[in-house]
């Protein structure tokens with residue numbers, strides 16, 4: 001029986017197959033991506049560098065002497081590699097467990113291919129068991145929370161967390177997510193919401209899924 005960490009390592013290693021030579025790689029955030037950064041360091045001679053989605057990933061990339069580019073210096077990325085908190089068979093995701101959702105969504109938006117790396121515990125029939133993270137401008141915390149309650153959710157302020165952008169995270173429990181694209185748009189239209197952790201409009205293109213019987217690639 002492989003542990004969750006062993007499954008994460010297996011998908012982090014497999015993800016190298018999706019990294020083209022001479023490219024700048026979009027790099028996500030989280031424990032699975034941390035393992036991917038270790039793997040990326042072993043092939044750093046064949047890439048130009050990375051665009052990072054968080055201060056935490058930037059620090060890890062730099063510690064491995066992988067050049068980190070500002071997104072503003074780069075027109076597009078061939079590939080963006082990131083984890084997820086939940087992913088369904090449409091490759092819609094919930095992300096933001098590491099509070100990096102806004103920068104993740106921005107970097108993912110300029111990538112040709114979004115490769116999601118995840119262990120099988122993340123693969124779900126229906127999104128929503130994992131509370132939906134939403135990045136909120138601090139002054140709008142209460143007004144946004146009230147509108148999320150009107151949508152059927154139970155928002156909870158993530159204690160002690162300030163995002164890399166200086167904002168807050170509301171974790172919304174109990175939402176029924178029947179139509180992820182529509183819900184993502186509805187939440188993103190609430191004044192004061194910076195980004196919602198649904199990645200449905202820009203879903204993953206490939207899921208590299210770590211299972212007990214091997215790594216499965218789902219497109």
Ligand SMILES: O=C(CO)[C@H](O)[C@H](O)COP(=O)(O)O
Nearest residue numbers: 030031032083096097098100
């Ligand atoms: O969205 C994220 C960070 O904002 C991560 O991708 C997500 O939380 C999964 O993290 P982990 O690989 O540690 O399970």
